[in-house]
Amino acid sequence: MLKHVLRVAALLVVIAIAVVVYLAWPDTAQVPFDRVTGKRPQIVAPREQTLPTVKVADVVGWQGSETPTPAAGLTVKAFAKNLDHPRWLYRLPNGDVLVAETNSPPRKGGGIQGWVMGLLLGKAGAGVPSANRITLLRDADGDGVAEQRHVFMTGLNSPTGMALLGGQLYVANTDSVVRAPYTEGATQIAAKPELVVKLNGGGNHWARTLVAAPDGRTLFVGVGSSSNIAENGLDAEKYRANILEVYPEQKTFRVYASGLRNPQGMAISPFNKQLWTVVNERDMLGSDLAPDYLTQVELGDQFGWPWFYWGGYPDTRVEPARPDLQQYSKRPDYALGPHVAALGLTFAGDVKLGDRFAQGAFIGEHGSWNRKPVSGYKVVFVPFAARGFPADGAKPIDVLSGFLNADGKARGRPVGVIGDRTGALLVADDVGNTIWRVAGGK
Known part of the structure; x- marks a missing residue:
């Protein structure tokens, strides 16, 4: 009897291991x-x-x-x-460049995906404590290299947008969201940041x-979800x-x-003074879904999360379902591909890289962690038509690649993108701890 019980127990262990292996086996792109x-x-x-x-690509630098x-x-x-995890960039009126040296705060919760993401932080080169500062870079002699560097602002908590x-x-x-008085040409803000509004933090x-x-009176602030598909309940997604x-x-928001x-x-x-954004879509639907996207955003738009993706495709994992919202789920303007982790966005005009890149958007793709094969890890350009939207049939054009070496390991990962005062493209590389400057050839 004991031997029989042991055989059954062993069989159950083998079955359990097989199930785990099956469930964990990576999904490979089919399209x-x-x-x-x-x-x-x-x-x-x-x-x-x-x-x-x-x-996810191992980091080699x-x-x-x-x-x-x-x-x-x-x-x-x-x-x-030699920066400390530079992620976001902002150009001041005098041409100085601010860089947010920042990283995720300590993570808590997040379910299965949060656990996996926590394990991947170190592997992806992102598991270092946040420097929590903004640094000012100045290229006074105009040679395309910042010879001056100043600690511009501290007392922050995983800062990004400026x-x-x-x-x-x-x-x-x-x-x-906090603020402090700015004086043109200053190399430091010593004043303690003043609270404007609180935002809900935590999660993924x-x-x-x-x-x-454009009205000169308000700000747009992007706040991502705390989870993949609201698996922790919609109460956890308030104002997210x-x-x-x-x-x-008024120190308020809507x-x-x-x-x-x-x-x-x-x-x-620059075409119509409307707001545009890039969005990271949901995970765990396979390596071909769902595409990250670039889109214009207007007051009252609803893009479907968590119930729908790409303008109305239902995500049957989300409960309770909301079929009544399907017809109101706005379709994005342009798909960037699945899991590219589109983060940075700026338009041509501010960036001047020649006729090929004269009309459209530049996008920093940080790179996938949950797709086989990997996607992103580059800066791309989306061509626009004269009416101010992505051109029919246009595909993303590589502007800056080579962030993965021949072995598929990450030398760097691009994030924020802006134009400098000359029209060159600046790219924040948070894994390579570098800001790259892309200019027109001579």
Whole structure:
């Protein structure tokens, strides 16, 4: 009898191991990547996972004189090196560049995905404590390299977005928007940051981006969800997966647009002065779903999260279902491909890299952690048509690649993108601890 019990127990252990291996086996993409990009991406049937596919590039950093690879006709060099996890950039009116040296606060909760993400932080080169500071970089001699570096602002909590408005520098912490008086040319803000509004923090998406609205009176703030698909309940998602419109003088805000799982880079279009953003979509539907996207955002828009993706495809994992909202789920303007982790966004005009890149948007893709094969790990350009939207049939064009070496390991990972005062493109590389400067060839 004992032997029989032991045999049964052993069989159950083998079955359990087989089940775990089956569930954890990575899902491999079945559709060519470019088919899941553009205005009309191919949306396949979901392949739901109990455990996410885990495929992230190990970090090796930049060795010696290595640099990323620019598109033909462009050049690249380091604008600033040896930074501490630089993620976001902002150019001041005098041409000085602010960089947020920042990282995730200590993570708590987050379910299976949060646990997996915690394990991956070190592997992805992101498991270091946040420097919690903004540094000012100055290229006084105009040679494309910042020869001056100053600690500009401290007393922050995982800061990301920055914007000037009404003589104040506004900063988006992970749990608040704060401000301090700004004097042009200053190399330091010594004043203690003043609280403008509190934001809900914690969970999986910690970075808060910020851009000044064209009206000169308000700010747009991107606040990502705390979970993948609201698996911890909608109460945990209050004022999250939203773009908020902040009224600084009144120290209040309203929801400007919703259903955006993790809106990161935001920029005002030079075509029509409307707000645009890039959004990280949901996980664990397979390596072909769902595409991250670039889209214009208007007051009252609802993009479907958590119930729907890509303009109305239902996510049957979400309970309770909301079929009544399907017809109101706005379809994004442009798919960037699955799991690229689109973070940075800026428009041509501010960036001047020649005729090929004269009309459209530049996007920093941080790179996937849960797709096989990996996607992203580059800066791309989305061509726009004359009417101010992505051109029909246009596919993303690589502007800066080579962040993965020949062995598939990460030398760096691009995040924020802006134009410098000359029109060159600056790219924050938070793993390579470098800001790269891409310019037109000579």
